[in-house]
Every structure is written in structure tokens, then in C-alpha cells.
Amino acid sequence: MTTKQKILKEALTLFSEKGYHAVYVGDIAAAVGMKAPSLYKHYKSKKDIFNAILVEMEENYKKQTAELRMNGNDAGEDVSVFAAVSEDTLVQMGMKLFQFFLHDDYASKFRKMLTMEQFHDHDLSHLYSKQYIDDPLSYEASIFTFLLAGGVFKNVKPDIMALHFYAPIYMLLTVCDRQPEREMEALQLIEEHIKQFNFIYRKDAENEACIDTWTKS
Amino acid sequence: MTTKQKILKEALTLFSEKGYHAVYVGDIAAAVGMKAPSLYKHYKSKKDIFNAILVEMEENYKKQTAELRMNGNDAGEDVSVFAAVSEDTLVQMGMKLFQFFLHDDYASKFRKMLTMEQFHDHDLSHLYSKQYIDDPLSYEASIFTFLLAGGVFKNVKPDIMALHFYAPIYMLLTVCDRQPEREMEALQLIEEHIKQFNFIYRKDAENEACIDTWTKS
């Protein structure tokens, strides 16, 4: 890893912990293992470092969504697998999404940083909404549009179904960002959320049987 | 309004727009209509102003939740009204919650401030989770526990039902905090969210009729 990259990495870590204004260039330098003035051989200002992080992240994000889109298409080839999606598959889908967002080093730090900086300018507001709200929602909506065509779910609006699926995951993600010690509780809730989601959305007569399961516990 | 209060008010406004570190005591003073040193006749430091805001807010919050609890009990007296809660009542409930959180001057500014400062110390993390996640969730859960007893909804876990009801509202709230221009869109989504929520959770045979409504639009 080049020094320039190391600087970005350490700066992102610090920005994600304390926010831009509370981080001093000396802190970043120390984290990289150098003195503050040396940073200026690589970036012309503190703000410049911040901007470089944004640029790097946008590239990263484009790559990842492109990848996801590819995977999505691959899975889509076998229509029958998805159309008959099981409760467990749904649970795994949600858990994976949550765990990725929470534990991917870059994604998680970047999200915390944006959480703190989102109000400082319009572009950052827009970026936050796009990455953590609008894109995930439309991704899930496209999946549900597909699943709805399979006929196992009730005939509803896929975008609202996506909202119902994703909003709890998003909310619990923000909880874990500020209180990492609550991850287990969050995972538990997500599992129950998706099971109940599956239960209420699924179109079938076996519902009565399921009710027994719930009332017993 | 006393000068001390005016200072808190203007400081909160500024903190909620730019965050603690990006606001200078001179800015606060100017907003109040005085010079920076004069602030020190009222508060002994910038941090002291911040702390005073927290204290004031906690009192405010206690009052409001106490009030809500009272209103809740009042409404609860007439069990039949709630037990047969209509779709429209649910929609109104969600909208009111959203609009209050979004437009109450104090609540909305305080939430934005906490959004930016939540990572700076454990107490703030805890406060944020309590006020915007845990308390609303348990409030909604208590309502749904009650409604479930009425028998019009499917037999499910009320706390997950509360999660399904509240999480989309919370998520759209954060969207409007950073992009106020999306309020109309958010309100529209919340209405659809709650209608679909009502549709999927309600235990009845008229579902088939409802499907027609959805597929038409």
C-alpha cells in the first residue's frame, strides 16, 4: 500500500471515529507514522484528504454495485430458485446485507463519517441518501418485483415491500454503529423481523399452523 | 425569554446545522445579538452551553413522554375504539408521529445535533438510541400489544410489529432531516407503507377485494 493510500485509510478511520473537525492533521500523521508537515508532500490540505476519501469511495462503490448487479443477474438465470424462495433464504439475505454493511471495513467507516458530515453540504446529503437509502431500496424492490411474479407472496407494491424489508435493517444498522455491543440483539431482531415479514407477506393457508409456532414461544 | 434561554436556543440551532466543533462561540453570540465575551457572563464555556442544552432537553423529553403516556391512557379508556382501529386511524397515527418528530422545532434540531455528536461519547450514543429507537419502539409495541388483543390483526409478536411500523418512519425521518425537500415524497411513502402494513397484518377474508385495489393502480 502506497503512503498516499495509507494516509487515506488512517484519515478515514479517524474521521469515522471523531468527525472531520475533531481530527487534527497531526493525528492523521501520527497514525500513519509521520509528522504533520510530511502529509503536505502528499495532499495539499486537510480538506484535500477528505475529498480524496470521497473520490476513492465513489469508485469503490461503483465497483461493488456493478459486482452486485452481476451476481444478481447470475442468480436470476434460475428463476425457479428465487420464485420459491424459502423463509430461510430471506433471512440469509437480510443477515448478509446487515453484516456486510456493518462489518465491511471501508463501508462501515465511511457510513459513520457521512453520518457526521452529511449536514455540511448538499452533495454529502445526497450521497448518504443514495448509498444507504435509495440504492438499497431500489435493489430490494427489484428483487421483490421478481419474487412477486413467482406468486408465493401477496399481491402488493414491491417498493413498499422493499421498505418493509430494508427499513428495520437500516435502523438496526445505525444502532450498531453507535452501540456495537448491541450487535447480537440486532441480529436476533433481524431474524425475527424477517420471519414475521415472510409470515405476513406469504400468501397461503398454512398461516394458521404458523400461528401456533408464535403463540407457543 | 431570558438571555440564558436565548443563548441555548441559538446555540442549539447552530449546533444542529453545523455540529459542535464547526460552530464558534462568536457565531452563537452574533445569533443572540451580542459579542463573544458576553456569553461568559451566562455560561462558563462553550462546552457548558452544550451541556445545558442536553439538560434542558432531557427535562423537555420527560415532560413530553409523561404527557404522551397520559394521552395514551385517556384513549385507552375506550377499548372498543382502538380494538377496531381503522386503516385511516393507523395512517393518522404514523403521520402524526412523523410530522411531530420532523417539525417540532426543539425535537428536530436536537435530533440533528445528536446525529452529528452521537459518536463523541457513550452517553450521547445511549441518549440517541433511547429517544429515537428504543422508546418509540416500546411505545408502539405497547399499542400493538393492545390492538392484538382486539383480535383484528394476525397473531404475531407485537415488538416486531412495532419494528415494522416504526422503522420506515424513522428511516424517512432521517432522509428528511438531510433533504427537507423530500418531505412530500416521504409522506406519500409513509401513507402507502401504513396502508400496506394494515393490509398484510389484518386478519380477514376481504384481502382478496383489496388486491383488486392495488393491482388497478
Next chain:
DNA sequence: CCTTTTGGCTAATTGTAATTAGCTATTCCT
């Protein structure tokens, strides 16, 4: 009415953080 307190001001002072200057060792071509 006098005097004490209150709350404002201007002009320091202090502290800190970003950035620049200027020196030096290493590396990299050719």
C-alpha cells in the same frame, strides 16, 4: 439617592492547529 450587581463592551491573552520554509537523506534516472 447611593451602591451593588448585572450584563454588556473592547482589548488583550492564551492555546492550538493548519500550513509553510527550508534543511537533508534517500532514491531514481541516465
Next chain:
DNA sequence: AGGAATAGCTAATTACAATTAGCCAAAAGG
């Protein structure tokens, strides 16, 4: 090898923001 670029350092410098000192007018209160 030898000159140029690279990337680090220490020691300024600059900028600015929090706070303090000390002055003064008006209000409060006996």
C-alpha cells in the same frame, strides 16, 4: 557517479478561536 526529484524532518509562521481582564452603563433594591 551525479543531478534531480522524492519524502521525510524541525522549526517557524499564520490564523483563528476560546477565554480572560478590566472598563462602564444601566437596573435593582434598600
